[in-house]
Amino acid sequence: MKKAVWAALIGIVAFTGVARADDFPSHPITIIVPFAAGGPSDAMARVLAERMRVTLGQAVVTENVTGAGGSIGVGRAVHSPPDGYTVSFGHLGTHVANGAVYKLNYDLVADLEPVVLLPSNPMIVVSKNAVPATSLKDLLAWLKSRPSPATAGTAGAGSGSHIAGVYFENVTGIKLQYVPYRGTGPALNDLIAGQIDVIVDQTSNSINQVRAGTIRAYAISDDKRLSSAPEIPTAEEAGLKGFNMTLWSGMWVPKGTPKEIVTKLNAAAVEALNDPAVKKQLENQGLEMTPQDQLTPEALGARQKAEIAKWWPIIKAANIKVD
Incomplete structure (x- = not known):
């Protein structure tokens, strides 16, 4: 009898999860930007949010949650319900470096699901x-x-x-x-x-x-000049070799978010990035667009792990840390 009750409960939970994914989104989505309004992360997130709204059929709003190098804003997203309605926007600093700098109450890889790799x-x-x-x-x-x-x-x-x-x-x-x-x-x-x-x-x-x-x-800090600002030389052209760094961005959701919802968010972001008007806005900001074959959750997850392996030793050697 108990087994039958548990089976029924599991079935209800599973059905509820599927229904929630099928209905998604049924109300506004919030993208948490972990930096102040007016900065580069905020500017990119607002452009994407406005276009994603068209695809998703619901308002997509940005919320600036600042402090501690972006770790407070990321933490807000991590600890939100895994239902797709709270998206974590961030970059190399917030979703890689902070793991070596701060004593976080979350794990940047284990507690987040990648959604999409964004322009760099x-x-x-x-x-x-x-x-x-x-x-x-x-x-x-x-x-x-x-x-x-x-x-x-x-x-x-x-x-x-x-x-x-x-x-x-x-x-x-x-x-x-x-x-x-x-x-x-x-x-x-x-x-x-x-x-x-x-x-x-x-x-x-x-x-x-x-x-x-x-x-x-x-x-x-790139190996080629920007198409939107060709007058600015690369560091190597200007006489400084070895200074090459790209600050990529991405979107994540809390771990446990249904795959179907992650897929919907990814599709909305990809559609936004492929919109000529959005692409022009982002390129005018000096951003390099992500190659089409990298616009996947898997590509973002792989990039995040590779960058952790690269940058954590550099950060720790420089003794950059905040208790």
Whole structure:
């Protein structure tokens, strides 16, 4: 008798799960952006959310949950119900580096389901206009000649801008004094105002200000120039070999989210990325579009694990950690 009752209960639960997946989405979806409004992650998420709404037939809203290098926002998503209505947006910093920097109450791989690998950013070395250097070679000379380290804005310990700064230090042998913000949007505002000296920033965050002439760009951390900003040299072209880093982004949902729901979210994101208008907006932000064969949950999962293997030793060697 007990076995029959348990079998019935399991059947009900299973049926409920299938029905929920079939009905998805029946109300608005929230994409949690773990950084401040106005930054590069926020800008990309808003563009994608607006187009995903068309495919899913429900509102897709973004919520900015800042703090602790993005780990608070990711934690909010991790601990949400696994029903597809809460999506974690993040990147190399939030979904790779933070695992080596913070004592998290979740596991970045075991507690999340990958949805889609999103466009990537090469990093860009930018300074306030008051810095006298006009080339990367001149900037390196200026940084080395200072009696104290130049101030470098970041989105917090372990963020993409922080890891890129540490990578820049490793390659150049130059030390920087980091100034943490709740996102690179606020950091960029202070760079424009002359309150800090430099940022090793996501290209999508800085490119419009570079074009406007409010800050100065020196080089990007890619092996080829950006099609949207061909005037900016690569680091190697500018005389700095070995500085190559791409900040990719992605979307995840809590572990246990039904596969059918993950598939629906992936399809909506892929349709958005293939929309010519969306593609143009993202490319104008300096983003590199993801190859079609990489627009899968499996590709994101593989990239995340490979980047953990690459970056955690570098982060730990630099003793970047927050208790």
